[in-house]
Amino acid sequence: MVAEKPSVARAIIRAVKPPAEVLALKGHVLELDFPEEYSNWWTVDPRRLFHADTRWVIRDKDAHSLIVEALKRSGDPVVFAMDNDRDGELIAYEALLIARETLSDRVRYMRMRFSTVSESELKEAWKRLEPDLNWGWVNKALFRHKFDLKVGAAYTRFLTLSARKNGRDVKLISYGSCQTPTLWFVYERDMAIRNFKPENYYVIEALLDDRGLKVKVSTEPIRSEAEAKAAYERAKQARQAIVKGYDLKVGEEEKPLPTDIDRMLQELKKSWG
Secondary structure: OEEOOHHHHHHHHHHHOOOOOOEEOOOOOEEEEOOHHHOOOOOOOHHHHHHOOOEEEEOOHHHHHHHHHHHHHHOOOEEEEOOOOHHHHHHHHHHHHHHHHHOOOOOOEEEOOOOOOOHHHHHHHHHOOEOOOOHHHHHHHHHHHHHHHHHHHHHHHHHHHHHHHOOOOOOOOOOOOOHHHHHHHHHHHHHHHHOOOOOOOEOOEEEEEEOOEEEEEEOOOEOOHHHHHHHHHHHHHOOOOOOOOOOOOOOOOOOOOOOOHHHHHHHHHHHOO
């Protein structure tokens, strides 16, 4: 059994006690890269990278050796216990590639699916092992990795070489499809903080006591100090207050429960609009 991370491996061992050797990875074992012929920045036009083939290279040598040695000892079937999302499916596919290369293309494998590491869910997932990967998820994750590699490498080379040819002493100008807009958000926030000009305002608060029932009320922010002082003097002289309106909301809030990955992604999507 191959788990995506050590904490998951420990949880599976505690909950299921599987009759198998359980390996713990630390994320991706392989990664995509260009063939050696595209490695020279000065002789390869960055535009060629968009049409170049890609190949798998070992990203985590320790994890790769761990899987290979375990497969040689134990053989198949192999159970992939990765996160139940596209990235987890891609990591399972990477482990499958290693298994096929180590044993054979006909290696037997199964997929264990779970969204939380609760004991009950892990036990249920062990009972309903799936016979194959979700190839739709694998292909989507592969496309994203190829897109990030080609766009990032092509534009990084283009920007860096252009800057050097124009006399700028730069080591690297990095570009990434997620990295660049994220840096822009950071820049916008930093500039907002730098350009922030504090502004004084005043709020008058009062504690109303209606036969033992105490309610705290306050004004909206008042920009003028003179208006705030005048309002304060009026309020200080008053012995009664008139409530012109109020809002009453009655509801029940359930105790929050641990979320699973699918539900978390749904809630994040709602919060981001």
